[in-house]
Amino acid sequence: MYTTLQLRWRRACTALVSCAFVVCASNDYTFAQQARQGMIEELQQRFGLQEPQVRGALGALLLYARERLPKPEFDEFAQAIPDAYHIIDQVKARGVVTRPLDDIGDYEASLASLGIAHxxxxxxxxxxxxxxxxxxHDNERDILTRLLR
Known part of the structure; x- marks a missing residue:
């Protein structure tokens, strides 16, 4: 049998471990979200592009991937890109991609309508x-790498 002191100690340890788990899980989620949201900003800074240009280029890349992947695999891939489906809708509405992208050259050519040079x-x-x-996002990285070969 446990004494009252042992029960209190056990409950306190359980509560402490639970809190530590919640904090760690929350931080992992926050870091992952920041990394995903930072993708657009990073691409803007790296290439000197405006946000609409980056979103357009990402959308065209997502369309390129969607044309080549089975739906479940594409859905998994798209989760790694912030606002992927919204970006795809914007690209279609803006006419960035007006025909199927048969190869990576077609993808790159479609970016000209965004003012992105070769x-x-x-x-x-x-x-x-x-x-x-x-x-x-190693799996998504590998999927896109495979598609671009």
Whole structure:
């Protein structure tokens, strides 16, 4: 049998471990969210682009991926990109992509309508791959790498 002091000690330890778990889980979520939200800002700074240009280039890349992946795999992939489905809708509405993107060259050419010249267009998808990996989205990084070969 436990004494009253042992029961109190046990409850206090359980509460402390529970709180520590919640704090750690919360911090992991916060860091992951910051990394995902930072992708757009990072791409803006890296390439000197405006937010609509980055969202357009991401949207075109998402459409490129969606045309090549089974729906469940694309849905998993899209979770790593902040506001992925909204960005896709914006790209369609703005006419950034007006036809199927048959290869990566078509993707890069579609960025011209956003004012993104070839040297930057060529570097954009590899930068997204790098940022996915840096944010801990290794599976999504590998999916996109495979699609760009």
């Amino acid at each position: 040297p930057i267009a060529e570097q954009f998808a590899p930068a997204v791959i790098e940022l996915l990996g840096a944010a801990g």
